[in-house]
Amino acid sequence: MVHHIVMWKFKPEVPESEKSGLLEAMEKHLGELVGKVPGLLTVRFVEKPLPSSTHDMALVTTLEKPEDVAVYASHPEHVKVADTYVRPYVTERACLDYQE
Numbered sequence: 485m486v487h488h489i490v491m492w493k494f495k496p497e498v499p500e501s502e503k504s505g506l507l508e509a510m511e512k513h514l515g516e517l518v519g520k521v522p523g524l525l526t527v528r529f530v531e532k533p534l535p536s537s538t539h540d541m542a543l544v545t546t547l548e549k550p551e552d553v554a555v556y557a558s559h560p561e562h563v564k565v566a567d568t569y570v571r572p573y574v575t576e577r578a579c580l581d582y583q584e
Contacts, residue, residue, distance in 0.1 A: 485525070486547045486583050488556065491539035492574035506573050507531040507541060513565045514543055520561045523552030539578065553581055 494503060511529035518527055530542040547553060556562055 486550050486553060486581060488545045488547060488553055489542060489580045491542040491578045492570070493540050493576040495573055495575045498573050503540075506569075509569050510541065513569045517556075517559075517562055517565060521556050521559045523548040524556055539576065541574075550581075550583060 515527045518524055526546045528544040
């Protein structure tokens with residue numbers, strides 16, 4: 485099993501009043517990728533990190549095997565969700581992939 489963890493910060497220009505709705509949309513649409521992207525087993529979206537955190541949100545996914553990370557990254561459904569609901573609003577992406 486492979487874990488793919490990605491964290492972001494909101495862009496400074498994103499109004500505070502819009503953040504809650506954006507987080508809900510990210511969680512919904514990223515979660516809907518399970519069953520659409522081969523090898524993607526689970527998706528968990530973290531939208532309320534502790535104040536000690538360095539990022540505003542995180543995506544924690546599990547995939548079947550290491551090769552599935554590349555499949556996930558380039559899959560058209562993932563690209564569509566990322567380009568529509570995530571990338572326009574975030575910066576400072578950090579990623580960690582590891583295998584158990």
